[in-house]
Amino acid sequence: MTTAPNAAFVRRWSPAPGIVFLGPVEGSGLKDRSYLLQRGDGQIVQLSALLYLVVVSISAEKSLEDTARDISDAYGRELGVTGLLHLIDRRLAPMGLVRNAEADAADAPTPPKADPLLALRLRGTLVPDNAVNALARILAPLYWGPVVVAVLLVLAAVDVLVIARSDFMASLEQILLTPALLLGIFALLTVAAVVHELGHATACRYGGARPGVIGVGVYLVFPAFFTNVTDSYRLGRAGRIRTDLGGLYFNCLCLIGLGGAYLLTGQGFFLLAAGLMHFQMIQQLVPTLRFDGYFVLADIAGVPDLFNRIRPVLLSLIPGRPIDPRVSExxxxxxxxxxxxxxxxxxxxxxxxxxxxxxxxxxxxxxxxxxxxxxxxxxxxxxxxxxxxxxxxxxxxxxxxxxxxxxxxxxxxxxxxxxxxxxxxGKRAWSTTAEQAGVPRHLRAGTPQTGKPLQKGRSAMAIAVPPAAMPDDDVPQAPLRAPAHFQAPAYFPAPATIPDDVPTLQDFLADRPTQPAPLAEAGWQGAVRRLSRNSLSLGPGRRELAHLDAVEEVQRRLDGPRTVVVVNPKGGAHKTTATLLLAATLGIQRGGYTLAWDNNETRGTMGWRAPLAGHAGTAVDLMQEVDRFEDPVLGRIGDLDRFVRYQGSAQFDVLASDEDAAGAATIGSREFDRLHTALRRFYRIIMVDTGNNMRSSNWEAAVAAADELVIVSTVREDTVASAVWLVDGLRERGYEDKVRNAVTLLAAPSLKTDLQLHDRTRTHFESLTREVLDVPYDKSLVSGGPLNYQALLPATREAWLRASAAVMRGL
Structure with missing residues (x-):
């Protein structure tokens, strides 16, 4: 006799319609990495890494068991179906982020939206999004650095001249004698307000995001203009702050025009309009209400919901009370x-x-x-x-x-x-009284009779962020893929069969204190900490935090061996250098078990770039004894030392290609597959440097075995063209998924780079591959001699660390 499965376990869930995955929050003020997505109604929602991964992973075509398994593999911690259902039912479904694929959409509850006390209401469109983007595209050069400096200098000069020549009393008398001019000033300031909003949209476009409509709404009861800059959430801190200040920058342009008109005509009409505009700009910088100054402060702090933090901060300031989780995070x-x-x-x-x-x-x-x-x-x-x-x-x-x-x-x-x-x-007081009176938990109002919810440790976060405006249907959406960086949760829900009143191991582990924040080692924060002998325990600065995040991504856990293949069919494209530097970075940060393999069908140069380690063994030599390394009993990693070349403090090995000038042995597809199968038993990550012949069988075998591709090119016309030709060939051969998940590395061939060619190349590969990164020129790599990782400039090592983190995100 079989028991029918619980209906909750057989439901099929999928992301709600219209979900746009915006990716990780850049410059976030939270300790833990968080992610943004946009609902179909335009509401921006901020999620923890775990909840974001759940939304990305669920599908109506997958069972809950398969979904839980995929999430566990990507997250690095075990998540059962019970825990997955808890997150869906209690966290995601009420927020309108997922839906039951078998349920009627009309029956779905209305998801909550942020309803701040001081919000813009009754919004309507004034300028459609197509017109806004066309104007923003034309005006975007105004945000070029030299242009901004010139505008501010001209404004300062105009203001000085206006103050020196102005007669405010005469201007006021002119307005009083001609009351109709008041309507003119009102109309002029209204137009300037629209220009102010166009400044926000142009700054958003200049930063790489897509603005939406310019509209008008009601703030309390006062008419107010607004701009759709919802897409600016995906920008970094600098891009968001530029967007916040863009309106005031365009006001500066208006002030130059008004001041110039006053200096030319002497009409007090322009003087009073300029004075009122100065006052409005000062008012916009006040951070007490939701003006530009509020959003600037929020973006500097990396906390988009300042008003929602008032209560937790005030409660945490009370002596004797514990710090609220929304403050400690x-x-x-x-x-x-x-x-x-x-x-x-x-x-x-x-x-x-x-x-x-x-x-x-x-x-x-x-x-x-x-x-x-x-x-x-x-x-x-x-x-x-x-x-x-x-x-x-x-x-x-x-x-x-x-x-x-x-x-x-x-x-x-x-x-x-x-x-x-x-x-x-009142409800809380009644609940406390009932508990003291011994009323059973399942008889209290509002208490579910299901298994124990997640109560201890850091809870999964879901914060509604007020949208700047409605979304754009034309915004390009990235393909659904697992987020780049996750941190293990402090707990997981216990199985439903465990009684509520019995503490479990998960409860015990959830009570562990959070790890202390890291101390600054670099920058002025590190210098102050060392000079004060740790009396001032400053945290890391922005650059050091970015470095620590990259290190953490490089050190993330893999659930099996991975193979990364570096490709470009042209010689001198930086393939061997990239393979060695990626392997060195991964070896140093991950503590070994990394191999750099020169998979050239005849002879490559990797063996010349790496120390000989006391022998000249190559892949051809290893192939002659590959049988013993395929055997699970006879094969030992120590015996590989006769064939691979250990790189000392860089903590990775090199397997060179054949170096015998008179030799006739070659490595084909069959030899590659056998070597690859054997080496996967001893190494976690294998970096493969390919030859220059896309038609050779070992080249094809390497690409077929790759878990990820790295496309490398120096910023030169012929090398870039070769990389573009490579991508076209890979897509024609059916490797489109691997191309889409690939990382493109653009190496500077000299101190001076062709910026126009660089921009063309970057734009092309950004539309084809997952990430495009730049690595700088370093004179220590020019000679082509043995690689010395410690001789690299700090900026070069940091760039290759970021490149290695990008590679790990694809694994």
Whole structure:
């Protein structure tokens, strides 16, 4: 007799429609790596590495068992079906990120969206995305460094001249004598606000992201323009900050025009408009509300949800209370910025709100009196046939009414938040009372009767980030592949058969304290730490953190041996150098078990670039005794020392090709396969340097056996053309998947590089391969003599570390 499987275990899940995987957060202020994706409704969601991998891995074509196995292999920790279902049901499904493939889409609950207290509402499109991108593409050169410097210098000169020659009182008198000019200033500032938003879009485009629409919405009750820069989330910190400041930069261009117009005409109209624009720019930099200054500060800290951190920070500042997890998960630098922002902004907002509440009766009374006066003036103007005066009076009534209406809406929303908080506290108090009274857990309201949820350790994170605007359907989407970097979780859910009240090993391990943050070793932070004898325990800076992340990616666990094949059919393309440097970097960082293999059908040069290690053994010599290394009993790694050349402190071995000038032996496909099968028993990573003949059988065998390809080329026209021809040939032979997962390395042939050729090459290979990286010119590699890793410049070693990390991401 068989038991029917649980229905939850046979369900088929898939990512929700419209999901766009934006990749890892660059410049994040969180200690753990996090990832971004965009829902079909435009909501940006920030996920932990584990949850992101679950969304990437699930498919309606795969069973939950297969999905859990794939996630375990990629994540490096065992995840069962029970734990996978817990993450799907409790974390991802409520966020609208996955759906049951067999369920009706109409029955799916509406996923939550970020609903901040101070948010832009009632949004509509003003300029469509196609027009925005066309304008941004034309204006993008304005963000070139020399142009930015020139604009700022010109603005400073114009401001000095305007201040020296201005007469503000005369200008104000001119406006008072001609009230219609007020409407002109209002219209001019409105146009400048649209230009401000175009500056954000242009900066987004210049950084490599795609802006969307420029629109208009309501902020509280005030009309406000906005720009769709949702795609800028995929940029690094510098690109996001440039996008944040892009509007103010375009305001600078407007100020140059207004100042120049005033200097040429002497009209006070332009002077007052420029003065008001300066005031608006200063207002935009204030980080208390969601203006440009708020987003600049958020991107500097790497924390996109500053307002959501207010409560955790305030609770963590109370003496005797433990630090809230949403505070402890921040890097030290980000934590200091967020804490300083909270302790500054909260008192200011409380004081401002208190002042408004105390003066609310007087504000309402004076506003009502002023509205009655302007209403009377408007009626008189209409009766006298003066549309300009009537329009000014109506505009005044509108501007007087908006602050009061906005304050009423703000108070209503604050009251709703307070009521919701009181209800939550009441439920929590009732739950605590019930527990003390001995009420069984399964009889309490809202408590599920399923297995124990994840309660201890770091929980999987799902943070809703307010979108800048709606998404673009034309944004190119990267193919679904496993994220590049994961960190093991602090726990996994226990099997459903274990009772709730019995602690398990996972519970014990989940209580372990988090590892201490690393101390700075480089940069000014490391110098200060050493000079202070560790009295000031500073954390690593941005560059050192990037270095540590690359090292961690290089050291990630593999579940079996891997073969990486370096290809380019042209001689002098940097293949041998790339193979040796990648093997050296992997050997040093991973502690050995790495082989660099010169797979030339006749003779290669790798043996000349590596020390002889006391013998001249080659692949041909190893082939003669390959039988013993294929045998699981007779084969020993120590016996390989007669054929491979150990590279000392670089901790990798070299297997050279035939070096006998009179020899006739060659390595074909059959010989390669036998050697490859034997060597996989002794090495975790095999780096294969191929020859220059794409038609040779051993070249074909190496590409067929490759887990990943590395396409190498110097930035020269003939070498690049050879690499392009190679990719075309690989795709025609059915290796399109391997090309898509390949890494392209562009090596500088000299101190001066053809920038135009470099940009063309990079653009071409970015559309074909997974990653394209640059490696710098280093004079220690020019001679072609034996490789000395320690003689490389620090920048060269760092570049090859990043290249090695990119290779490991493909494995």
């Amino acid at each position: 921040l890097r030290p630098f980000a934590r200091r910025i967020v804490t300083a922002w909270v302790v500054t902004v909260v008192p200011l907002l409380v004081l401002a709100l208190g002042w408004m509440l105390l003066n609310l009766p007087m504000i309402i009374e004076q506003t009502a009196t002023a509205i009655r006066q302007h209403a009377g003036l408007a009626g008189d103007a209409i009766a006298a046939g003066d549309p300009t005066a009537a329009s000014l009076s109506m505009l005044s009534i509108l501007m007087l009414s908006l602050p009061v209406i906005g304050l009423a809406i703000l108070l209503y929303r604050l009251l709703s938040v307070v009521i919701s908080l009181l209800r939550r506290l």
